[in-house]
Amino acid sequence: MPGNAGLRNPLFAGFRTYGVLPVIMAALVFATTPLWAASPIGKWKTVDEKDGKAKSIVEVYEQNGKIYGKFLEMVNPADKNKVCDKCEGADKGKPIVGMVFIKGLKADGDEYTGGTILDPGSGKVYKGKLKVIEGGKKMKASGCISFICKGQTWLKVE
Numbered sequence: 001m002p003g004n005a006g007l008r009n010p011l012f013a014g015f016r017t018y019g020v021l022p023v024i025m026a027a028l029v030f031a032t033t034p035l036w037a038a039s040p041i042g043k044w045k046t047v048d049e050k051d052g053k054a055k056s057i058v059e060v061y062e063q064n065g066k067i068y069g070k071f072l073e074m075v076n077p078a079d080k081n082k083v084c085d086k087c088e089g090a091d092k093g094k095p096i097v098g099m100v101f102i103k104g105l106k107a108d109g110d111e112y113t114g115g116t117i118l119d120p121g122s123g124k125v126y127k128g129k130l131k132v133i134e135g136g137k138k139m140k141a142s143g144c145i146s147f148i149c150k151g152q153t154w155l156k157v158e
Contacts, residue, residue: 038136040067040112043157045075046141049150055079057157060102060130067112067130069102071120086123096120102141105130117143119150126150 046056055076060069074080074097082096091099104115105128117128126143133140133153142151 038132040130040132040139043072044139044154045157046154047152049152054155056096058101058154065106066115067102067105067107068100069117070100071097073097082120084118084120084123087118087120088123091118091120102128102130117141119143 040060041062042060044058044060045054046058047053048055053075056074056079057072058069059072060067062068074082080097083093084091084096084099085093087094099118099120101118101120102115103118105112106114108114110131112130113128115128116125118125124145126145126149128141128143131140132138137156139154139156140151141154142149
């Protein structure tokens with residue numbers, strides 16, 4: 001019986017005993033489960049895109065199904081008591097430490113979009129996007145106003 005020679009192989013024994021359906025089901029579960037997707041929730045060290053220096057420690061958290069972020073501390077002690085002079089509205093003149101600067105992002109595949117990110121240095125509010133990279137060790141934070149975009153790569157704080 002040359003046609004059945006492969007089925008006698010112990011490698012294929014599971015197919016004979018349990019059938020093909022469990023194997024297909026397991027393959028579908030693993031193929032559709034984003035095992036590689038890491039969460040943005042946690043503490044992150046922000047790094048300035050211009051000089052490469054750490055600027056602050058922020059906390060990204062979930063509230064009512066959306067992602068928010070606030071400043072926990074400034075790395076440079078001289079910046080500890082800074083206020084957002086260039087901000088508009090309710091944030092104008094408020095201390096940067098404790099300020100919620102990421103607002104209303106939602107999961108969109110492996111990114112978080114649909115909300116805003118405030119740059120307290122310029123007072124500008126950008127359409128925000130977060131994307132966790134390198135297995136959760138880093139996160140790309142970016143924002144755009146029209147076609148003007150800027151971004152930073154943040155480092156996970158353990």
